[in-house]
Amino acid sequence: MQMNYVTTICPYCGTGCALNLVVRDGKTVGVAPSNRSPVCSGKLCSRGLRAAQALDEARIKQPFVKGEPADWDAAIGKAAELKKFAAGEVAVITSARLTNENQFLVQKFAKELGAVIGVVNGGTGSSTTTLNEIRDADVILALGDVMKALPLTGNKILLAKEKGARILYIGPQSYTAVQADTVEISDEFAELPPGFSTLLKNAARPVVVYLANDAAAAAFAAGLKINAAVLYDTNNGRGTAAMGITPLSLPETVKAAFIIAETPEMEKDIYADLLEKLDSLELSIVAASSETSLSGIADIVLPVSALHESEGTVTNWEGRIQKIKQAVASPDGVKPLADVLVDLAGKVGISIPTGTPEEIYTALAAEVPVFAEVSYEQITKPEGVYLREA
Ligand code: SF4
Known part of the structure; x- marks a missing residue:
C-alpha cells in the first residue's frame, strides 16, 4: 500500500484554502489541513474536509451521444457540428471552477469560433482588501x-x-x-x-x-x-472575471451551446435557467467531470478530468494565484479538458494554444495584463502570488 500527501487548493469556495489530499493506491482517500498556507492557517471547513469523497461522486466515465454511450471519435465528430452555425449563434458557457489555464483555452476556443462566452456561476469586481x-x-x-x-x-x-x-x-x-x-x-x-x-x-x-x-x-x-x-463563492471566480468572462444567460439568438459544467453537488441548481432553454437548441454539448441535470439531457456529453486530476493555477477572491497539483490520474475513458478543446478545435477548423499548463499560463500572462508580472514559477510559493491589480 502506497500513501502520499498532495498539497493543493480546495476546489470549492473562493477563499482558496490549501489542503493535503491523502492518496492511497492512486485514489484520494482523505483530506488533511495544510499548516503552510497563510490563507487558512491549518483550518478547513466541512466542505473542504469532505473534498476527497465528493470529488469522485457521480463521475462520468465515457462520452454519450443522445443518451447512448459513444466512443471519443464519434462524440467529438458529432460535437464538431458546431461549425455549421454562424458566428453569434453559438454560446460557450463556462464554469468559474476551471483552472486559469483551462479558462484561457475555453476563452480562446470561443473567440476563434465566433461564439459568445459567459459564465454561469461567476461574478464581477475586484477587492481592495485582503x-x-x-x-x-x-x-x-x-x-x-x-x-x-x-x-x-x-x-x-x-x-x-x-x-x-x-x-x-x-x-x-x-x-x-x-x-x-x-x-x-x-x-x-x-x-x-x-x-x-x-x-x-x-x-x-x-x-x-x-x-x-x-x-x-x-x-x-x-x-x-x-x-x-x-x-467569489467559486474557487476561480476571480481568475475568470480577471479574464473578462462575466455572467451570461443564453441569448435568444443562440442555436447551439457548449457548456463546461464543472459543478459540485451543492451548486447544481445554478442550471435552472439553462435547463429551460436547452431543449430549444439545435445542438447542446456538455463537458463535465460529474453528472448534473444538464448532462442528463444534453445531445453530447464529454467526460473531463476533475480538478484533483489536473495541474494549473486558480485565483482566490483576494487575487492570490495559487497552484493546483495533480493528485491522481483520471479514470479510464476521461480526458483533460485541454485535450478535448484541442481535439474539437481541430475538427471545427480552428486553432487554440497547446502545451503544458506552464506554457498555457505563460501565454495567458502575455495576454491578460493583471497576470503579466507573475511567472508560473513564482506561484509555487505556499502563499501564492497576487495578481498585479490586487
Ligand atoms: S470551501 Fe472554502 S472555506 Fe471551506 S475549506 Fe474550501 S476554500 Fe476553505
Whole structure:
C-alpha cells in the first residue's frame, strides 16, 4: 500500500484554502489541513474536509451521444457540428471552477469560433482588501450571508470580532453566526442605518464584505467608498472575471451551446435557467467531470478530468494565484479538458494554444495584463502570488 500527501487548493469556495489530499493506491482517500498556507492557517471547513469523497461522486466515465454511450471519435465528430452555425449563434458557457489555464483555452476556443462566452456561476469586481485586513478591521459591514458561502473568510470576521471589531450586517436574515448588529432588509440594500453610518465614519480600518454575484450589494458598497472584499463563492471566480468572462444567460439568438459544467453537488441548481432553454437548441454539448441535470439531457456529453486530476493555477477572491497539483490520474475513458478543446478545435477548423499548463499560463500572462508580472514559477510559493491589480 502506497500513501502520499498532495498539497493543493480546495476546489470549492473562493477563499482558496490549501489542503493535503491523502492518496492511497492512486485514489484520494482523505483530506488533511495544510499548516503552510497563510490563507487558512491549518483550518478547513466541512466542505473542504469532505473534498476527497465528493470529488469522485457521480463521475462520468465515457462520452454519450443522445443518451447512448459513444466512443471519443464519434462524440467529438458529432460535437464538431458546431461549425455549421454562424458566428453569434453559438454560446460557450463556462464554469468559474476551471483552472486559469483551462479558462484561457475555453476563452480562446470561443473567440476563434465566433461564439459568445459567459459564465454561469461567476461574478464581477475586484477587492481592495485582503483576508488579513478583514481580520484586522475595526468595523466590518457584511452585505448578505458571506459566512455561509465562504466559511473560512467568515472565520476572519469571527477573529476580528474576538479582537473587538464591530460587525454590522445588512441582509435578508439575522446574522447569528457572528452575533452582528443586524438590520434585516428583504432583498435590497437601501439607506445605511444612522448608527452604522456613524460607526463606519469613525472607524480606522473599516471593510465592507459582499458576494461578487450580488449586483445590489456591489452598487451599495460602491457608495461607501471604503475598502471592499468582493467574495467569489467559486474557487476561480476571480481568475475568470480577471479574464473578462462575466455572467451570461443564453441569448435568444443562440442555436447551439457548449457548456463546461464543472459543478459540485451543492451548486447544481445554478442550471435552472439553462435547463429551460436547452431543449430549444439545435445542438447542446456538455463537458463535465460529474453528472448534473444538464448532462442528463444534453445531445453530447464529454467526460473531463476533475480538478484533483489536473495541474494549473486558480485565483482566490483576494487575487492570490495559487497552484493546483495533480493528485491522481483520471479514470479510464476521461480526458483533460485541454485535450478535448484541442481535439474539437481541430475538427471545427480552428486553432487554440497547446502545451503544458506552464506554457498555457505563460501565454495567458502575455495576454491578460493583471497576470503579466507573475511567472508560473513564482506561484509555487505556499502563499501564492497576487495578481498585479490586487
Ligand atoms: S472555506 Fe472554502 S476554500 Fe476553505 S475549506 Fe471551506 S470551501 Fe474550501
